[in-house]
Amino acid sequence: MSVLLTGAAGYVGSHACVELLNQGYSIVSADNYVNSSPVALERVRQITGRDFPAYETDLRDEEKLRAIFRAHKIESVIHFAGLKAVGESVKKPLEYYDNNLYGSIVLLKIMREFGVKSMIFSSSATVYGAATKMPLDEKMPLGCVNPYGWTKFAIEQLLRDLCLADPDFSAVLLRYFNPVGSHKSGLIGDNPSGIPNNLIPYVTRVAVGELERLPVFGNDYNTPDGTPLRDYIHVCDLARGHAAAMAYAAAHKGCEAINLGTGKASSVLDVIHTFERVNGVPIPHFIAPRRAGDADESWSSTEKAERLLGWKAEKGLDDMLRDAWRWQRQNPKGYHA
Ligand SMILES: NC(=O)c1ccc[n+]([C@@H]2O[C@H](COP(=O)([O-])OP(=O)(O)OC[C@H]3O[C@@H](n4cnc5c(N)ncnc54)[C@H](O)[C@@H]3O)[C@@H](O)[C@H]2O)c1
Numbered sequence: 001m002s003v004l005l006t007g008a009a010g011y012v013g014s015h016a017c018v019e020l021l022n023q024g025y026s027i028v029s030a031d032n033y034v035n036s037s038p039v040a041l042e043r044v045r046q047i048t049g050r051d052f053p054a055y056e057t058d059l060r061d062e063e064k065l066r067a068i069f070r071a072h073k074i075e076s077v078i079h080f081a082g083l084k085a086v087g088e089s090v091k092k093p094l095e096y097y098d099n100n101l102y103g104s105i106v107l108l109k110i111m112r113e114f115g116v117k118s119m120i121f122s123s124s125a126t127v128y129g130a131a132t133k134m135p136l137d138e139k140m141p142l143g144c145v146n147p148y149g150w151t152k153f154a155i156e157q158l159l160r161d162l163c164l165a166d167p168d169f170s171a172v173l174l175r176y177f178n179p180v181g182s183h184k185s186g187l188i189g190d191n192p193s194g195i196p197n198n199l200i201p202y203v204t205r206v207a208v209g210e211l212e213r214l215p216v217f218g219n220d221y222n223t224p225d226g227t228p229l230r231d232y233i234h235v236c237d238l239a240r241g242h243a244a245a246m247a248y249a250a251a252h253k254g255c256e257a258i259n260l261g262t263g264k265a266s267s268v269l270d271v272i273h274t275f276e277r278v279n280g281v282p283i284p285h286f287i288a289p290r291r292a293g294d295a296d297e298s299w300s301s302t303e304k305a306e307r308l309l310g311w312k313a314e315k316g317l318d319d320m321l322r323d324a325w326r327w328q329r330q331n332p333k334g335y336h337a
Pocket residue numbers: 006007008009010011012013030031032033034035036037057058059060079080081082083084099103122123124125176177178179
């Protein structure tokens with residue numbers, strides 16, 4: 001019996017591969033490498049000393065996906081595959097709904113064909129939209145502010161409806177906060193193409209000299225130092241959360257949404273100063289105008305994850321930024337060296 005990981009070669013997926021292989025699971029990877037490289041999977045093999053089948057396929061290619069389910073006895077699916085650039089989703093909503101939502105529909109149809117009734121889904125704290133009451137907890141009303149978020153919202157709703165229609169189905173909707181850091185080996189990590197959208201890859205590219213200065217988008221937010229507060233979570237803690245969710249789904253039917261965050265908030269300036277302190281590398285930065293849609297703060301309630309999954313983040317910001325820097329330093333050009 002194997003676990004199918006869609007989007008396994010991506011940032012979070014590759015770290016989850018390592019965690020699951022280390023815990024003794026058999027895995028199968030399905031990825032079209034639209035935002036990743038098969039080298040990440042070679043590195044996973046190198047870290048764990050374990051081999052696994054990896055298929056290059058788009059989720060929307062029904063025949064290829066069916067062939068994977070025919071070739072392997074899949075017991076459950078962790079569904080990472082998706083496009084994730086918020087700004088791009090505003091410009092290309094059709095592509096985002098097609099890839100993320102239609103891709104999920106094809107996957108779920110093939111799962112039904114083969115009687116596979118367990119899915120762990122990569123959702124996002126973005127489904128809380130413009131909520132202002134902190135910490136964000138799973139009972140809060142949802143609503144999104146961009147097409148990327150709405151694709152997550154729609155897939156969550158689809159999984160809730162599937163669980164209502166089929167009492168044997170298990171779905172865990174993992175709402176990630178801000179994954180950062182990398183495996184301690186420095187062999188796998190976040191590898192966005194082009195100018196990074198997220199803070200930490202931008203910081204590490206400034207540190208490595210690829211980008212000159214970091215723009216800090218606004219310092220007049222309603223926070224102690226004026227820069228936005230976010231809940232950053234180490235990607236290895238996040239990966240452990242997936243293994244805990246797998247165990248939960250194996251023992252429980254129905255649909256649960258669960259936040260994966262630390263419950264701690266750090267500002268943009270906290271990140272810059274912590275990075276400089278733990279790594280001894282200066283991060284030249286400047287204050288730029290605010291970006292549309294950035295909230296003052298966003299951080300997670302961790303109560304449900306602790307109660308249902310017995311999971312809690314263990315690593316702090318120092319670890320996250322040390323590990324992010326090790327990855328970037330060892331792979332200045334990402335996987336394309
Ligand atoms: N990293 C974050 O900040 C963050 C936060 C919240 C939620 N998420 C979600 O978690 C998941 C994983 O995120 P990530 O950071 O690892 O992203 P990523 O882009 O590194 O990984 C996604 C993977 O999915 C693959 N993929 C995309 N569309 C595909 C398709 N149609 N068929 C097959 N493969 C496809 C990509 O090639 C890539 O390997 C995504 O669904 C993302 O939306 C990420």
